[in-house]
Amino acid sequence: MKIALVGNGAIAKLVSEFCATSAGRLTVVAALGLPSDVRSVGKHPIVQSLAELLAFNPDLVVECAGHSAVVAYATPVLEAGLDLVIVSTGSLADAALWQTVRTAASRSKGRVKLPAGALPGIDALSAARLAGLTTVTLRSSKPPKAWKGTPAEKTHDLDAITEPTVIFSGNARAAALTFPKNANVAATAALAGLGFEATTIMLVADPGITQNVHHLEAAGAFGSMTLRISANPSPDNPKTSHMAALSIMRLLENEASAIVI
Ligand SMILES: NC(=O)c1ccc[n+]([C@@H]2O[C@H](COP(=O)([O-])OP(=O)(O)OC[C@H]3O[C@@H](n4cnc5c(N)ncnc54)[C@H](O)[C@@H]3O)[C@@H](O)[C@H]2O)c1
Incomplete structure (x- = not known):
């Protein structure tokens, strides 16, 4: 399977290293970056336009760049009939963009695939939704300096915080739009579960932790669940959980595999 990346950073590097170990089942053919991305993080070439990227005839495009890349490239990738993995899910809190992407996907043979990213339990949340959810709450804690x-x-006063302090409480749309750099987990929880308006997000500055800790609680006809992850950062980007790249690798592994799990 030929993979094209949008992005040339921490996630792109881990994904391309993973594909290189797949014995030819997954090949990164090229990556699209910004003009500042002069050196590729992998063995694949780096290009500066979508036309150049699509000239490599990929089977699937993986966005691992940021919200601006979703704005610029999601619709044309889908219009080209290609599947698109979007990891910058926080961009989809913009209702107009989400509508545009959904419309483009519904008219295309390409599909939008949203990986779990840094958040655990997205498979369970998404399954539970089918029986009806009543509440979904995500508490995301980071050290104050983050x-x-x-x-x-x-x-x-972040330097003066001595105990876990809620710095934002509200719905997922407000969380994603107010804290765009921290929006992805809120958006993924909303998209998998109860939607942007009905999903409750608490953002916490906790001086007692060194990792990012996500605590997801959901209840509904299925019962209730509590999931907690203490996420290690990516080797090359302390702001990105290692899990984000791992969740893309899992998705790609499933794409290329006879057994999907
Ligand atoms: N879903 C999740 O849970 C989750 C978790 C972590 C990160 N993310 C998303 O993944 C993205 C990438 O993470 P990373 O750690 O690899 O970031 P990074 O900063 O290490 O790399 C981003 C790369 O994308 C490039 N880029 C940025 N905007 C672009 C654009 N408009 N067009 C083309 N290239 C562009 C940059 O130049 C850079 O090469 C983040 O911006 C974030 O939105 C999602």
């Missing part, structure tokens, strides 16, 4: 450069700086 919230620097976000709107939390305006509402809290």
Whole structure:
């Protein structure tokens, strides 16, 4: 299977290393980057336009770049009839963009595939939805310094926080739009479960942790579940959980495999 990447960073590197170990089942043919991406993170060539990327005739395109890449490339990739994996799911909190992407996918033979990313239990949440969910709450905790450069700086003295402090509480759409750099897990929970309006998100600055900790609780006709992940960062990007790349690898493995799990 020929894979084209959009992005040339931490996730792209791990995914391309994984594909290189797949004994030819998964081949990264090229990656699309920004003009600053002059050196590829893998053995594949790096290009600067979608036309150049699609000229490699990929079977599937993996976005691992950021929200602006979803805005720029999701629709044309789908219009080209290709499957598209979107890891920057937070971009889909923009209702107009999500509608555009859904419309493009419904008219295309290509499909949008959303990996679990950094969040655990997306398979269970998505299955539970089929019987009816009543509540979904995600509590995402990070060390106080990880919230620097976000709107939390305006509402809290992050250097003075000595105990776990809720810096945002609201629905998934507000969380994703207010904290776009931390939006992906909120959006993935919403898309798999109860939607952006009905999913409750709490963002927490916790001086007692060094990892990012996501705590997902859901209830419904299926019963209830509690899932917690303490996520290690990617080797090349402390802001990205290693799980994000691993979840794409799992998706690609399933695409190329006789057994899907
Ligand atoms: N779903 C999740 O749980 C989850 C978790 C972590 C990260 N992510 C998403 O994955 C993205 C990539 O993560 P990363 O750690 O590899 O980031 P990174 O910063 O290491 O790499 C991003 C790469 O994409 C390129 N890029 C950015 N905008 C682009 C555009 N418009 N067109 C083409 N290339 C572009 C950059 O130049 C860089 O090469 C993040 O921006 C984030 O949105 C999702």
